[in-house]
Amino acid sequence: MAIVMIHGPDNPEGRKPDGNVQAGLSQRAQSAGHALLHYRCATERQLAERLARIDRGQADIILLDPGRCAGDGPLHRSLSHLQVPYIEVHDDSFDRPEPQLPDDAGPRVAVVNGYQAQSYTLAMSMALEKLGCADCENDFNVGT
Template identity: 40%
Template sequence: MSILVIRGPERHDALTSPPPPLPPSVLGALVQRAGCAGQTLAVRSCGSTTEVLTALRLANEWGVRATLLDPGALTDHPLLQRAVQGLAHPYVEVHDTLDEGALPAATGRRLAVVDGYGARSYALALEIALEQLGCAECECDVHVGT
């Protein structure tokens, strides 16, 4: 896999829970767009800090080329910030709403923060990642960047 989407847990009162699944139409569009650019895409929805940290570690082991990271309720978690510093590849931070906060600016190889566009935030983040990987140009008619 070349692009990994990691979705962190959401906070509901004092508890965290896995994020709801991406709508099938959004997931399908992401997979299709990545494939159009010659890349593969996988999604990992995590219900805990441990699951997110494991996914980040495995991203390095698997040779992932870019990560779309929605940290969910974990933006202030020091272990997440440390794990992101250790990524061997660039990532785009994704939030579907504006009020979720973001990781500190100097956290790892972050390319951008995309927030406030709902599920479309993932599509925009994917375009940024594909641009960074040099494979954004293809027969698809969507292009974000230069």
């Protein structure tokens, strides 16, 4: 199966993971036996449609950066029907926090308020742990 990363419409100051970060995230997912699918949505409608398609069995977990749609009602309605758990990701800086989705917005596992690319790295770690793959990336086991 797959881990799906979705970016909603950007805020003007929004930052997205660069190619090196994206490659690192893909490698971590692959090492754990999962593909990383990445989608960018230019509008809230595209975001809602993408979530509806993913809900049909395409993903194990979603890393969702709602962008400027976090405060809007249509996204909240889409998330209320979502069957796949998701981690809400914000790449805000400490001086400009992004708005978050409401607490009851679908099957959210966690909210990651990071600093630029670090938020995606932390969200990937949380997703792998949620999928039971916390140790999948290690080539050795230190257990007894």
